[in-house]
Amino acid sequence: MEKRAKLTIYEVADKAGVSRQTVSRVINNRPDVADETRKRVLRIIEEFDYRPNAVARSLSMKRTNNFGLVTAGLEFIGPSVTMSGIAKETEQLGYGLYLKDLPRFNTDIIQNIIDWFLTRQVDGIIWAVPEIGNNRDWINNFIDNIRLPIIFLTAEKRKNISTVTIDNYYGAKQATSHLIESGRKNIGHISGPMDWWESKQRYNGWRDALKENGINPKENMVAEGNWSSKSGKKAFAQLLDSFPEMDALFVANDQMALSVLQTACELKINIPDQLSVSGFDGIPESEFFSPPLTTICQNLVELGSVAVQQLAQMVEMNNSDKESRESIYISLKPELIIRQSSILNL
Amino acid sequence: MEKRAKLTIYEVADKAGVSRQTVSRVINNRPDVADETRKRVLRIIEEFDYRPNAVARSLSMKRTNNFGLVTAGLEFIGPSVTMSGIAKETEQLGYGLYLKDLPRFNTDIIQNIIDWFLTRQVDGIIWAVPEIGNNRDWINNFIDNIRLPIIFLTAEKRKNISTVTIDNYYGAKQATSHLIESGRKNIGHISGPMDWWESKQRYNGWRDALKENGINPKENMVAEGNWSSKSGKKAFAQLLDSFPEMDALFVANDQMALSVLQTACELKINIPDQLSVSGFDGIPESEFFSPPLTTICQNLVELGSVAVQQLAQMVEMNNSDKESRESIYISLKPELIIRQSSILNL
DNA sequence: GTGAAAGCGCTAACAT
């Protein structure tokens, strides 16, 4: 096999002694080709290692079969797991995937990103940037002008917007209720950064679980972290000080919970006897913390898959009945996993 | 702003009263346009929200300005951090990025992946799949037939192949030497899966550091893990049994080292007094383990950046003098970070 | 079942 200039459909046609259209039909597996002709063309394609040019095809068909994905914080494990789900499902459905990773969560270059994707003629966009502060406000300004299907991940419900998310509120409530049911009354909370939508939801779940059980949530029972182990350590120290009667703790992610476990080990605070702990996320390591961590397991791979499936559906629909598509809101329930960090020693 | 059918360059030309060519010149910022004409065209573009079609441009220019990225194991933190570096640098240099995540590390669909990228007419490929077993053997068969620039990450040096990697051997040697220098003699090793190239390199580094210090590495001093916390726990238990005189331990990644720290805490083995420990990777959490973990910090974001820079260079060169490009091999040195897990209490 | 003509939206090369 020697290298040679790329073959075009025209040259294949020439060598096979047919017209370009016939070759095109063969490539696209159309039925209306004589069996013998098809074979002859296929042989030439094989022999000369011909590969159709997807760019030309896209131009002609006015459809690229590509999705655009916008993420942020790919250096963190959550976003990247979600992305792996997105990548796998995209592949599965036969689409290609363009990736754009935002340098910051809160960004002013939204229009550029969207423009770039429009320019590249993608068939749909997956917006997987966490909702922080007002970094979704652009939606209101743009969304009506964009005819392209877009699916949003992990966000508040909005009018005319399709979203797939994990039910953070539900998960937090599950975790907190579990701590209460196991007999604790003084339940603290280490939250994520409070300008994150997810943090707020988890906070609200904690708060409402307390209220529904006749416990009054107070300010000294909460400390704010920023998801990192480091911040978890600090927040725990703060709580130990502001809420000394604390006998249970709901931590907004597993990373920060790890710090709690380790600090407790240093301070000789027995977990779960003196302090019952639940995390949130369900990272694989949580099972091997000491003690193994009770947590809320969110299936981020599934989140990504479902989002892509929805997007693909929107793309298909968009092609048939234009304006009929209704926006959807899918909320996936995370699952409580009970481990030793919240089980009383017998 | 109301939606309307997408504008083409032709319609913009019409409205501006110029030819398509002039519009094209304006879009591409060519100098040879009268200032006034340029302004007129730009106004029309603005007013009608015109966006050039990159697909058409690619077809015409025979260049897409897209790279293809192949990864595997994106659900793990290492690959995804590397990828974030790749994404950022790609963006920086003005390229788009297609993402393909392999379902398995060891795969037989290599040809399909390459074909897909060729079909999409990418300008270059970044191969970021870890080298495991013989999953790089395909290179020998294909590489000479592919005229497309490809850069490989994290792999053994090969003829005619361009590669960027972290120097795992060097890092492992650094860590092990450090343990020896701090006065230990019985240095165990928990390795990664031994069919991984990276694991072998780290193992070799450990082995040679011992040898160079007059210590004879024996089989009972090594236990094999698979990078996970779970496997780390098991491997540590095994070593405790097979190598009871062990007073220091070089663990091939931080996740497994975490298990060691936690198990030690449970077993009341004091770290670093009884056992001095070093990890490898330098994940952010390692600083907040208890005790903080001595480790080898590899800058994966930089790894990704450098790879993309090299690829971009290959693309440029390829366009001028065809066959002159020599293959490169860049090896980035990781850095030893000394923390309490390997410092003797004073 | 197959082929000819036209077009997708853009740029390169040449002409003016």
Add this chain to the structure above:
DNA sequence: ATGTTAGCGCTTTCAC
């Protein structure tokens, strides 16, 4: 400085 002509490689009519 601007316009004209001819493609880029493929698909979509619409003939035959």
